[in-house]
Amino acid sequence: MDHAPRRASGLRAFTIVELLVVVAIISLLIAILLPALGRARDAALVTQSLGNLRNLAAANATYGADYADRQFQATPDDVGAFGSCQNYLQNACLPTVVLGWQGATQWAISVGPGPINCPGLVGCDNFFLLEPGTFETSRNLFGAWRAPCVQGFSNYLNGRFYDKAFFAPKDLINLELADSYINSPDSFSYVDSIGVVFPSYCFSPAAMWCPDVLSRNGYKDPRVMPAGYRGPAVGQASYPELKTRMIEHQWLQNQDGGPTNPAFEGGSQPWIFNQGISSNPNALFFDGHVSSIACSEVMDADRRARASWNGTPGAPPTTGRGLWHTGTPYGINGYYQQYSFDMLVDTSFHVLTTDGIRGRDILGAK
Numbered sequence: 001m002d003h004a005p006r007r008a009s010g011l012r013a014f015t016i017v018e019l020l021v022v023v024a025i026i027s028l029l030i031a032i033l034l035p036a037l038g039r040a041r042d043a044a045l046v047t048q049s050l051g052n053l054r055n056l057a058a059a060n061a062t063y064g065a066d067y068a069d070r071q072f073q074a075t076p077d078d079v080g081a082f083g084s085c086q087n088y089l090q091n092a093c094l095p096t097v098v099l100g101w102q103g104a105t106q107w108a109i110s111v112g113p114g115p116i117n118c119p120g121l122v123g124c125d126n127f128f129l130l131e132p133g134t135f136e137t138s139r140n141l142f143g144a145w146r147a148p149c150v151q152g153f154s155n156y157l158n159g160r161f162y163d164k165a166f167f168a169p170k171d172l173i174n175l176e177l178a179d180s181y182i183n184s185p186d187s188f189s190y191v192d193s194i195g196v197v198f199p200s201y202c203f204s205p206a207a208m209w210c211p212d213v214l215s216r217n218g219y220k221d222p223r224v225m226p227a228g229y230r231g232p233a234v235g236q237a238s239y240p241e242l243k244t245r246m247i248e249h250q251w252l253q254n255q256d257g258g259p260t261n262p263a264f265e266g267g268s269q270p271w272i273f274n275q276g277i278s279s280n281p282n283a284l285f286f287d288g289h290v291s292s293i294a295c296s297e298v299m300d301a302d303r304r305a306r307a308s309w310n311g312t313p314g315a316p317p318t319t320g321r322g323l324w325h326t327g328t329p330y331g332i333n334g335y336y337q338q339y340s341f342d343m344l345v346d347t348s349f350h351v352l353t354t355d356g357i358r359g360r361d362i363l364g365a366k
Helices: 016-066 172-182 297-312
Strands: 097-102 105-109 201-203 244-248 282-285 290-294
Touching: 016 201, 016 244, 016 282, 201 297
Parallel strands: none
Antiparallel strands: 097 105, 201 244, 244 282, 282 290
């Protein structure tokens, strides 16, 4: 039986060399595209964080409209007139700061009772949580500046202590801890094994005190200043476009030290924004604009300010203090600088801004 001849298809198999060339081209394209995709994803996360700060800017503006241009404050204006929390409780009650509701249970921070039977906890152990921040080194400068999510302020956003607007998308450690809280129907949640998770963003404590507390003429203890706790109005910002109002507390941008700081509190805490020279936190300024602000930039501004003040005839005796204050009980280390990732970074801007709300964290154009 005769068979018709098969027609050639015109196709041939790839050689090994040709396959290797194709693989090499694909690998090269992947090597080129992956970093670009990573940068695009990173830029999207930065944009999302800046969006969160814009929402917080709107909440700040609405709060100010209700409180005569004042900033959020958890302590009464006149606490410093009495010299201590204990003395204050002889005359009046400190406020209860509500965190939120978990079912029918209200979670709150309070101090008392005093002789006039103030409601709350015995003694003044929680007073440091109501202050903008405390200069008792054992308290680690903690305070209301770290808690914009309490109901006194969060009601101007959506009334929830745990909301994604309070958490930067790169703050993976705190986002993971707060995940079940964020998805809870309650305005506040608490589990013993997790505790309270504080937000990514924080106020500037320097701007929450009376400006004289961190004056360039010297540090003054707000607890013994009649107006030390009188939070200034936003209109008192002398350089609103140069003074930070809120910022990412953790080192999230250009982070290269690992997820947690091995030298800080047993290695369980994330790095702080001022602990690396490459840190570039997102910030909200007092004029309402948001942007990234590099530690290297504020360090350069600080050096320029120190040089300018040192060269000013008749300058005060504490010249050279720069844009952040080295004369507080935290000394030249400032805000946890002793636990920094590198030896190049040297700044406690935003936290210890000289002259408080009247000061600057950057200088603008050189």
